[in-house]
Amino acid sequence: MKNTIRVHQFHGGIHPPENKKQSTGAPISLAPIPSRIVLPLQQHIGLPADPVVRVGQRVLKGQLVAEAIGRISANIHASISGTVVAIEPHPVPHMSGMKADCLIIESDGKDEWIEHQGLADYTKLPTQALIEYIRQSGIAGMGGAGFPTDVKLHLGDDHIVNTLIINAAECEPYITADDMLMRERADEIMGGIEIIAHLLKPLHIMVGIEDNKPQAIRALHAAMDNSALNLDIVITPTKYPSGGEKQLIKLLTGVEVPSGSIPADVGIVCQNVGTTSAIYRAVTHGEPLISRIITVTGQAAAHKQNYEVRLGTPLADLLNHSAVERQQLQRLIIGGPMMGITVTDEQIPVIKTTNCLIAGSIKEMPPQPPAQACIRCGMCEQVCPAELLPQQLYWFAKGKEFDKARHHNLFDCIECGACSYVCPSNIPLVQYYRFAKAEIRKEDDEQRKADHARQRFEARLARLERDKIEKEERRKQRAIDAAAAQAAKKDAALNQAPTASVSAAPEAGTPDLKQLKSNAAIARTKLKKAEKALNNAQDKGLDGIDTLKETLKQLQLKSAQAEKAYSDAQNAPAKAAAPVLDLKQLKSNAAIARTKLKKAEKQLANATASGEGDISALTAQVSLLQDKNIAAEKAYKAAESGPSNAAAAPIDTTELEADIAALQAKVDKATSAWQAAVASASPAADKMAAGVEKLTTKLKGLQDELSQARAALPASSATVDTTELEADIAALQGKVDKANSAWQAAVASASPAADKMAAGVEKLTTKLKGLQDELSQARAALPASSTTVDTTELEADIAALQGKVDKANGAWQAAVASASPAADKMAAGVEKLTTKLKGLQDELTQAKSRSEAAMPAAAPATAAPDLKALKQQVSIMRTKLKKAEKQLTELPEGADNAALMAEIDSLKARHDAAKALWDAAEADKIAAAAAQGVDLKQLKIDAAMARAAVTKAERALSKAEDDQPALEAELVTIRAQADKLNATLERFSD
Amino acid sequence: MSAVFVAVLVLLGLGLVFGILLGYSSIRFKVEGNPLVDQVDSLLPQTQCGQCGHPGCRPYAEAIVNADEAINKCPPGGQSTVEALADLLDVEALPLDAESEAEPIKKVAYIREDECIGCTKCIQACPVDAILGAAKQMHTVITSECTGCDLCVEPCPVDCIDMLPLETTLNNWQWPAPKPGIELIATDRQPSIALEVKG
Numbered sequence A: 001m002k003n004t005i006r007v008h009q010f011h012g013g014i015h016p017p018e019n020k021k022q023s024t025g026a027p028i029s030l031a032p033i034p035s036r037i038v039l040p041l042q043q044h045i046g047l048p049a050d051p052v053v054r055v056g057q058r059v060l061k062g063q064l065v066a067e068a069i070g071r072i073s074a075n076i077h078a079s080i081s082g083t084v085v086a087i088e089p090h091p092v093p094h095m096s097g098m099k100a101d102c103l104i105i106e107s108d109g110k111d112e113w114i115e116h117q118g119l120a121d122y123t124k125l126p127t128q129a130l131i132e133y134i135r136q137s138g139i140a141g142m143g144g145a146g147f148p149t150d151v152k153l154h155l156g157d158d159h160i161v162n163t164l165i166i167n168a169a170e171c172e173p174y175i176t177a178d179d180m181l182m183r184e185r186a187d188e189i190m191g192g193i194e195i196i197a198h199l200l201k202p203l204h205i206m207v208g209i210e211d212n213k214p215q216a217i218r219a220l221h222a223a224m225d226n227s228a229l230n231l232d233i234v235i236t237p238t239k240y241p242s243g244g245e246k247q248l249i250k251l252l253t254g255v256e257v258p259s260g261s262i263p264a265d266v267g268i269v270c271q272n273v274g275t276t277s278a279i280y281r282a283v284t285h286g287e288p289l290i291s292r293i294i295t296v297t298g299q300a301a302a303h304k305q306n307y308e309v310r311l312g313t314p315l316a317d318l319l320n321h322s323a324v325e326r327q328q329l330q331r332l333i334i335g336g337p338m339m340g341i342t343v344t345d346e347q348i349p350v351i352k353t354t355n356c357l358i359a360g361s362i363k364e365m366p367p368q369p370p371a372q373a374c375i376r377c378g379m380c381e382q383v384c385p386a387e388l389l390p391q392q393l394y395w396f397a398k399g400k401e402f403d404k405a406r407h408h409n410l411f412d413c414i415e416c417g418a419c420s421y422v423c424p425s426n427i428p429l430v431q432y433y434r435f436a437k438a439e440i441r442k443e444d445d446e447q448r449k450a451d452h453a454r455q456r457f458e459a460r461l462a463r464l465e466r467d468k469i470e471k472e473e474r475r476k477q478r479a480i481d482a483a484a485a486q487a488a489k490k491d492a493a494l495n496q497a498p499t500a501s502v503s504a505a506p507e508a509g510t511p512d513l514k515q516l517k518s519n520a521a522i523a524r525t526k527l528k529k530a531e532k533a534l535n536n537a538q539d540k541g542l543d544g545i546d547t548l549k550e551t552l553k554q555l556q557l558k559s560a561q562a563e564k565a566y567s568d569a570q571n572a573p574a575k576a577a578a579p580v581l582d583l584k585q586l587k588s589n590a591a592i593a594r595t596k597l598k599k600a601e602k603q604l605a606n607a608t609a610s611g612e613g614d615i616s617a618l619t620a621q622v623s624l625l626q627d628k629n630i631a632a633e634k635a636y637k638a639a640e641s642g643p644s645n646a647a648a649a650p651i652d653t654t655e656l657e658a659d660i661a662a663l664q665a666k667v668d669k670a671t672s673a674w675q676a677a678v679a680s681a682s683p684a685a686d687k688m689a690a691g692v693e694k695l696t697t698k699l700k701g702l703q704d705e706l707s708q709a710r711a712a713l714p715a716s717s718a719t720v721d722t723t724e725l726e727a728d729i730a731a732l733q734g735k736v737d738k739a740n741s742a743w744q745a746a747v748a749s750a751s752p753a754a755d756k757m758a759a760g761v762e763k764l765t766t767k768l769k770g771l772q773d774e775l776s777q778a779r780a781a782l783p784a785s786s787t788t789v790d791t792t793e794l795e796a797d798i799a800a801l802q803g804k805v806d807k808a809n810g811a812w813q814a815a816v817a818s819a820s821p822a823a824d825k826m827a828a829g830v831e832k833l834t835t836k837l838k839g840l841q842d843e844l845t846q847a848k849s850r851s852e853a854a855m856p857a858a859a860p861a862t863a864a865p866d867l868k869a870l871k872q873q874v875s876i877m878r879t880k881l882k883k884a885e886k887q888l889t890e891l892p893e894g895a896d897n898a899a900l901m902a903e904i905d906s907l908k909a910r911h912d913a914a915k916a917l918w919d920a921a922e923a924d925k926i927a928a929a930a931a932q933g934v935d936l937k938q939l940k941i942d943a944a945m946a947r948a949a950v951t952k953a954e955r956a957l958s959k960a961e962d963d964q965p966a967l968e969a970e971l972v973t974i975r976a977q978a979d980k981l982n983a984t985l986e987r988f989s990d
Numbered sequence B: 001m002s003a004v005f006v007a008v009l010v011l012l013g014l015g016l017v018f019g020i021l022l023g024y025s026s027i028r029f030k031v032e033g034n035p036l037v038d039q040v041d042s043l044l045p046q047t048q049c050g051q052c053g054h055p056g057c058r059p060y061a062e063a064i065v066n067a068d069e070a071i072n073k074c075p076p077g078g079q080s081t082v083e084a085l086a087d088l089l090d091v092e093a094l095p096l097d098a099e100s101e102a103e104p105i106k107k108v109a110y111i112r113e114d115e116c117i118g119c120t121k122c123i124q125a126c127p128v129d130a131i132l133g134a135a136k137q138m139h140t141v142i143t144s145e146c147t148g149c150d151l152c153v154e155p156c157p158v159d160c161i162d163m164l165p166l167e168t169t170l171n172n173w174q175w176p177a178p179k180p181g182i183e184l185i186a187t188d189r190q191p192s193i194a195l196e197v198k199g
């Protein structure tokens, strides 16, 4: 055996005792089929596989049980037939000794294969399909890290692969799995190499093997003779760690893989011999990766040999099978003595990367002696295959100067343990490096996370900013739109104006007039100012009087012009557009004219009386105004008679009503003014009384008119909405109230006008009654269907009235308290109001019973809104009750609080009644809801809130030392509430 | 004489050339923003928790650079951040200004989902949008995005958010630091000690 290829050298390396002979004595034997297998979902770096079977499902040997997710991930297959009993955390072969998710399968003893078939001719398959086929078989690197093989096979896609290296060095002591595989299954290995070569198409294939495996080398040579492959078997001197990927590459090719890059970057791909055999079996027999060769050795083991073991077999099974003496067992190591991991749990399963199991006795695996100080002997540096400075790295790792360690290429360390092996001070160097690497990785990870968080934070800020801007923009847009709409309106008006003035100008008259009027006013003001200035100047004899005078003249001219334009414009529409003008305009014109006339007359009278001013001018003005007034009135009348003749019957009564309302308001004002006058004993009172009378008469006239108009309306208007009437009533009611209160105030202040006011109040009340009667008639007149009318309105009325009653009550009590003489009367008023309230309430109940009777079917539906109203009512009542109670407490002692008490009692009763009603309704609702499974959410939320309140209260209690009793009481109530809610919740949630 | 003249001219010319070169490069390669703030910001943990008294990590970085804010106010960053900042700014590393431990345990928020009432208050509080949910719907925290800033805990009206320490899994497990060796002189070595210390 001699090499045709020159073997290169790598730096460092050690020669530990081989201890390989022990396990090569016997051929590979099949380990017994385990009764139970444990398949970790993650057996390598990358993502864990995703289970595709259910617990309880029967699986066959070779069946896919967990699927790869992501690129760096591998399928997992059942290695026995049986039943999936669990998918749960279970101890796995990992340095941490932690548990991880595993699929546990109980054997059925049949060891039944799933149907499987190899590829007849893999060369016919496209490359990608073949790689996918291999990926489906779940093959992962069987040498070290268990990197999914298909990823390496894809390297041909984006790299030029010159050299394929098959790693058969197996440099670590004790391990002989690859050795035995080569001895016994060299054909499979050759087949596998052929497949890989077919996929990667390398120029050169090399098998690197250490010279301590002569039998394996012979077997390989023999197999090579049967193969068409052109490959070199390169025999390397035995030295640890020549099996390291980069070291083997250096040995075989002399190429050094640069730090931080992978071999493929220099055109080289490495595969383990075990992997090649697995690929062969997958491709030609269709067998997924379900078993592997494992060396069981160590002094504690009686049978030291290689077994073909099903993946997932617990270590205990293997140890038992090779008769491991547990007393002797000092350390159980998975992997080799240099790079393996110590495990303590025998239930840990065999996985794809498990190549050796060393049951070491205390003699061969003595406890490590304590570490001592580094003596800087430099031996570690001499053996380091990665050409690092282990001693330096050690100092950096120990001093936590991770940055420096990184700069000294810490990540090129392959953790081979050569440095620890030679260190005379027994320093656990590799442990330090692992720790440092982990710390650096963590830091990087945190940095990455921080960057990510920053990005997200910034993105969020940007989003908030964007939202704000958008909102702002929308707001602006709205403003612009509004402005545009307004502008459009104005434009339209302006556009209309000229056209209208060209033809006849009835509509244009309005805007024009206004404009003109304001022009005139401005001119006048200016004129006045100028005049004043002139006077001033004249008085003081200042210069510049001439200029001022000039200005004044101009202004006068302008003013006159403006005024003329205005009056022209004013006259024009009156003449030209009378027939088309609407009555209102005309009416208001007439009214204005009248007012102006009156003012002018007054001015005239004043002037005459005082004998100053330009009386003649005024007189002229008055006469002009009179004319105008007459004209306006005439126009109005003419217009009025026109339409009223033509369309009296269908005319809308709303206008009339509005008039009436306006008049009414006037009457009210006048009345109040009159009353004020009476109160102050003014001499004008009589005159005002007359005015009031007049107004009232007019009002009556209008009302008559209205009733006529109403009567004239067709019969269908009987169904007219009563809301209007009601509104009237409400307004009137308000007035009555006001009058009442005014009267009471008057009574309280012992004003002489009180009697009269009382009369007024009476009158108003009468009117109110009339209206109410009307309302009830109207209601009665409504068709039967309207009995289902919503009672909410009534309720609102009642509530309002209630409020009034309360207020009156309060006022009365105040009066009582202050011993006011008006108290008795107020009491009567309160009584009256209360009576009314009762009446309304009766009505409500009637209405409700009616509506309920009218729609029994719809009842459940209306229950919901009613519930709300009820709830509101209850809370209102509660508030009222509280207020009343408060009042009671605030009442001075000795005062007559019997009435108040009575009221409180009644309120309480009412509150209770309402509450009972509500509770009943709610109970119904909850029952109904529970039947449908609704509302539980609300309940839940309430319960959660209550619970939170309890915790919060508890917290507050624990914090607050003082004031404890109060807090405790609160807590108790809150808890009770929470309990109740919880109970309710429980009742419904099961 | 003319030699002196030539020398002066040459020097002037050189000065001009380099001046133009420098002027150009200062415009061409202008650094946007304040690079120091960026550097400080990149050292901060980006938890955005506001425990430093600033509304986020960047404002704190700005305060450190521009307003001479103390560098020891970031509890999530811990002492290591203080040291990194001291290194960068060439100032003395102060002890961390917090009552808690120097290296805080990493935590993430966890919503007890069946107690959530879907009020969305936590979403509004989260500075990194790590909470998923909608009004009246159950909410949940995207653990991988949560920085553990604690800001969502307080606003929750039903107290259903917990801060739980990050679980150790196979993927984030770390080699522990080797126990500081009992570094004896060889002659002091006793068998009992040797037996106790297992590798």
Ligand code: SF4
Binding pocket: A380, A383, A384, A385, A386, A387, A388, A389, A390, A412, A413, A414, A415, A416, A417, A418, A419, A420, A429, A430, A433
């Ligand atoms: S463990 Fe690392 S540092 Fe030590 S010899 Fe091996 S490669 Fe070098």
Ligand code: SF4
Binding pocket: A373, A374, A375, A376, A377, A378, A379, A380, A381, A390, A391, A394, A419, A422, A423, A424, A425, A426, A427, A429
């Ligand atoms: S071999 Fe050990 S003692 Fe020697 S230099 Fe390296 S670490 Fe120090």
Ligand code: SF4
Binding pocket: B108, B109, B125, B126, B127, B128, B129, B130, B131, B141, B145, B146, B147, B148, B149, B150, B151, B152, B153
């Ligand atoms: S989920 Fe809570 S703790 Fe996590 S980042 Fe958001 S606010 Fe902070």
Ligand code: SF4
Binding pocket: B111, B115, B116, B117, B118, B119, B120, B121, B122, B123, B133, B139, B155, B156, B157, B158, B159, B160, B161
């Ligand atoms: S604040 Fe609490 S209740 Fe509200 S959505 Fe968030 S977790 Fe749910």
